[in-house]
Amino acid sequence: MASSFQTVPEMLLHRLAATPDNTAFSFPVGSGWKQVSWKQFGEQVRQVSMGLRALGLKNEERVAILAGTRFEWVVADMGILGAAGATTTIYPSNLADECEFIINDSDTKYVFAENDDQVAKLTAVRAKIPGIRHVITFDGKSSADGWVLTLNELLEKGKPASQADWEAVCKTVKNQDIATLIYTSGTTGKPKGVVLTQDCWVYEAEAIDEMKLLVPDDVQFFWLPLAHSFGKVLEVAQLKIGFHTAIDGRVDKIVENLAQVKPTFVAAVPRIFEKVYNKVVEGTKKTGGLKYSIFKWAVEVGREVSALRQQRQEASGLLAVKYSLATKLVFSKLQDRFGGRLRYFVSGSAPLSREMAEFFHAAGILILEGYGLTETSAASFVNRPTNFKFGSVGPALPGTQLKIAEDGEILIKGRGVMRGYHNLPEQTAETIKDGWLYTGDIGEVDATGLLRITDRKKDLIKTSGGKYVAPQSIEGKFKMLCPYVSQSLVHGNNRNFCTMLIALDKEAITEWAKGNGVQGSYEQIVKDPRTHALIKPSVQELNKGLASYESIKNFAILPRDLTLEDGDLTPSLKLKRKVVEGKYKELIDGFYAGNVAEL
Secondary structure (H helix, E strand, O other), rough: OOOOOHHHHHHHHHHHOOOOOOEEEEEEOOOEEEEEEEHHHHHHHHHHHHHHHHHHHOOOOOOEEEEEOOEEEEEEEEHHHHHHOOOEEOOOOOOOOHHHHHHHHOOEOOOOOOOOOHHHHHHHHHHHHHOOOOOEEOOOOOOOOOEEEHHHHHHHHHHOOOOOHHHHHHOOOOOOOOEEEEEEEOOOOOOOEEEEEEHHHHHHHHHHHHOOOOOOOOOEOOOOOOOOOOHHHHHHHHHOOOEEEOOOOOOOHHHHHHHHOOEEEEEOOOOHHHHHHHHHHHHHHHHHHHHHHHHHHHHHHHHHHHHHOOOOOOOOHHHHHHHHHHHHHHHHHHHHOOOOOEEEEEEEOOOOOHHHHHHHHHHHOOOEEEEHHHHEEEEOOOOOOOOOOOOOEEEOOOOOOOEEEOOOOEEEEOOOOOOEOOOOHHHOOOOOHHHHHEEEEHHHHHHHHOEEEEEEEEEEEEEEOOOOOOHHHHHHHHHOOOOOOEEEEEEEOOOOEEEEEEEEOOHHHHHHHHOOOOOOHHHHHOOOHHHHHHHHHOOOOOOOOOOOOOEEEEEEOOOOOOOOOOOOEEOOOOOOOHHHHHHHHHHHHHHHHHOEEEE
């Protein structure tokens, strides 16, 4: 694939010159949304860049961003890259000692911190991070000793520099310079710093543009963690393509924001679709009667139409009439929740169950699943609007090569592949061999070149009987069968049968409890025998579609939901299996104590 740019700053300067008056971003202010043109965005970025250079930042020196997803995150990131620096990403959920590790391991020199709470984490370990020269805060206060500056104070330092001064700095950046250090949140062990070059991001932006998955007229609603590669790849794609991004990282505001922004494109993780699905299904069940009957009828009609569309055919005759009615009565309301203009979602970061994708497609909402790793700059495969298959992650991006190893492991080669793990030559050598990145995922390719992920190599369960079980597939199916479920974990490695831990969605189960005479707190509701009786039929239904060796012989409802805050999930909402299994080891061991299955 031919490349028209060498670096992200070069791509940024081109965008600022090409469409200065177009809307680049919007973000919430009070009850409305403030719009920012590319020219206005460029002014702020220039001042951040030159402010950092005034503070002493040198080429490829690291600057960390410790903040949630917001407009200023992008300004800071582009300001760092435009100053010829490199960005270290830190999740706002990271604890002080985790921040300390990332800062020291990456040799970071400056940190952007969102507010006083994030600054406090750094202050608590200040003696242990002697390399930090300054902290710049978006919303917090500056310190008397000058160690902490406000963003406005940094902008003032950069204001005297001219556009020509800034462009001269941008031109010193080289194609293979480090652009980003992303520390994999990981499901076990210490995070590893993934070194991604300028060329990695230029490649991703140009590949996304070449696919025409996004176009200049698109309006993107963006909420993903920008500390995660899935968020970062859309940030650079915007520079290349020039679409408008409405940005707000507050997860509890997603549905409300979608209705206001009316986006044409949204990237999301499966948990978002699961929550919407649970709410829709439970809401219609609760109304009961005729409304619920119409809902079930509409879904069945929608599934027929979806089946045809998956074969690239359209409904006709009576089916087309029925689908039009189903859309008017049911599906239009769901489409309106997403703003009514959505062309499609892209789902990534964790597996999306085929059943979930088919439900939304039945309702006229297309979810294109994609796949990639932090180590491949996020996007390596994605379904296309004209070439999609539910249950697959689509064909490779232009310029990305795929190979399946003898044991089924997916190997990837291309410009998006990382330089390596920072300061970890042995782990790098284990992961990249002869230019091929060993992903740790198991998959297969169909005759049309579409990739299907069957499971994580490390997550595959091998029962004591020698049978292999793919837990993520089972967990995905279960979420479709039981709308009260938040998370589930299938266990059975080196055991003689499989069991499951189930965490219930607080909102959904509390609503059910109100209508079914189950009283008390969430903790009391999940312990109630009637709650167990509610969940059991869904497990039994799940087992009907499973082989005997992978069927769930016993389950337990956990006393609380699994959350990011409690360390059960990664920031991209993936389950930390070993962490959860460790927390509930006694409960799991109890399943096997008598060696008797109960379900």
